[in-house]
């Protein structure tokens with residue numbers, strides 16, 4: 147059950163974040179989400195939630211700047227009247243084999259994915275510890291578990307998120323706060339569209355279920371980890387990949 151819970155989702159305008167916002171709103175949670183620049187997509191999410199008789203709040207906010215994330219978390223706490231959970235979902239790829247990877251592609255991915263994880267978790271954790279309850283769910287990737295060629299930068303951030311989750315979960319377990327990760331495989335979102343056509347067939351063949359995952363399938367797992375029923379699960383990584391990494 148997440149009904150009545152107050153949840154912030156980063157990167158909620160598209161893909162997995164969008165599906166998560168809608169799944170939570172439809173289950174009766176009060177949801178705020180951030181986005182980077184795609185205002186039209188963010189408005190479409192609000193509209194779709196409204197049609198399902200739910201209200202969600204969209205905020206343009208970068209994941210990279212710590213001061214800005216502190217302001218965003220505080221703003222969301224005030225608007226929703228509290229904060230029970232944060233989904234650390236905002237993430238980007240800048241794929242290239244390492245021999246050709248520009249330094250900026252490394253830095254950009256580190257800053258958005260890993261620093262963004264620190265920023266939002268750091269901004270939210272103190273009050274969760276103080277209120278003796280809270281949920282943090284980090285959207286990592288199988289890339290961080292088994293590696294994917296062309297993704298040294300991205301895989302490093304996704305493996306980093308798993309270490310982050312495992313450490314933080316131990317720091318706050320005694321205070322009623324759980325910290326978990328989901329590790330999706332290849333999911334049908336705009337990130338998949340960014341993978342060159344020539345590589346897609348090979349990837350599809352490597353997935354035992356022979357299909358991409360749906361954003362809604364990842365959202366359902368995130369919703370569960372945010373729920374009361376998941377109270378005894380912490381420091382775990384839930385893999386959602388059609389058998390890819392098993």
Ligand code: NAP
Nearest residue numbers: 157159160161162181182183184209236237287333335337
């Ligand atoms: P997506 O469709 O590209 O959507 C990315 C979302 O993050 C958008 O809402 C985007 O906002 C937002 N965003 C991007 N950069 C941001 C920034 N700097 N600050 C704030 N928000 C930002 O991505 P996705 O495929 O759903 O992926 C979501 C998460 O799942 C990522 O962490 C990704 O690593 C992980 N994941 C994805 C897959 C997959 O196959 N798709 C697999 C494993 C893990 P705008 O709309 O404004 O650009």
